[in-house]
Amino acid sequence: MVKTDTHMEKVKGRLLTEKRKIEEAEERRKAREAKKLAKEIQAQKLKERAKQKKEEIESVKKWRKQRQQSGFAGGDKDAEMNFNFEDGKVFERSNKKRPWVAPGDWSGGKGRQGGGKGKKQNKRGFRNSKFGFGGRKGLTKQNSAETTNEFRSFKNTSNKKRKK
Template identity: 35%
Template sequence: MSDSEREFEEENMLVDDEEIALEIAALQSEDMLSQQKKEFINHKAALTTLVEEISQKNIEWIQRCDITSAEPLVVEKVEDDLDRELKFYQQALGAVIEGKKQILKAGVPFSRPEDYFAEMVKSDSHMAKIRQKLLDQQKSIQNAEEAKKQRELRKYGKKIQQEKIKEREDQKKAALDKIATIKKRLRSGDIGEGDDFDIDVDSEEDSRAKSGPSKKGKNGKPLPNKKRQMKNAKFGFGGKKRDLKKNTTESTDDMRGFSVKRNKSTGFSRPSKNSKAKRPGKAKRQRIN
């Protein structure tokens, strides 16, 4: 570090020390340490004059609309929210009753007339949209409830149907078992004259006899019903489709369907003299040569 730089730093240090000393002396001076005392003066006369100026005693009550409760508010249990709110409600209710009396006394209308129509803040189109939206919501709720009711009815109806089907099956099974038992006892001759049965043993045979004999075809088998016969006449018969074009001994020996002209053949006779001789094949010509 050069000498000039050292001299510059020493001068700055001296200046800083002087400023610090001056600040300390200023803080410790009597003017800074002394505190200004505030004077509180109660000018009763001036305050009374101001209160009389702003007082509203000379103004009618209908313009002031102020009510002071005659009874003080006394809350026994401040921590009890219900009791505290009830006291506030009672005080407000008394003030409302007193205010209504004062308004009627002043001759000012208190209640709204029946034919009074206030101007709406919202437009009629906006209110119509809101009404339509509410109606749509109500309709959707009704549709949901109706769908739920229908689902419950379907479940209940399905349950009843299953119970009825099961009951019929049980009755049918019991009747068949009883019929089988009676038939068995009839065959064995174990039924006496005093036995009383509420089921006719030959009911099945009687019903078949009453319905008449079933029609049979040429092969001795019973014919199908009319619906099946109509379908067979329209669409043909079912049955076996395989090996329908397979030759048998009878079809092979039967030559009635054979045609010489159709098969382009001269038959089994020898060629005539006028017929032109065919040219021999290549292999035969090579052997001749």
């Protein structure tokens, strides 16, 4: 039985598409398995981290107990708290009046807050000091009582004679 070239081309095309479909299905299966494996590994890592954290907390608690039992009550805190850094200076407050504002910034910002040192300012007050109080935005070109009663801008046409 002899087949034509076009028929054999069709058969070959079908075989190739079947082969490609099988390969794609295989890749999807491998990806699913890899995803499952990655999930298991991630869950295992999370468990290990939780376990390690718990052990560290327990060791800190144990260390604190031993420290308390040894009689250290923390009486010499000032000696511990003097941290000297590379430049030899301990923590010092800046001599700037407003350290949170950039130099040359005259926009106001936090500096316009007002209020006493101990006073805690509420959210609205902070926003008012930062952005202003708002006020009327539109309606600036509306008529007012003064502009309505003012007739200087109108031409007086009553003196002219009208043509009949």
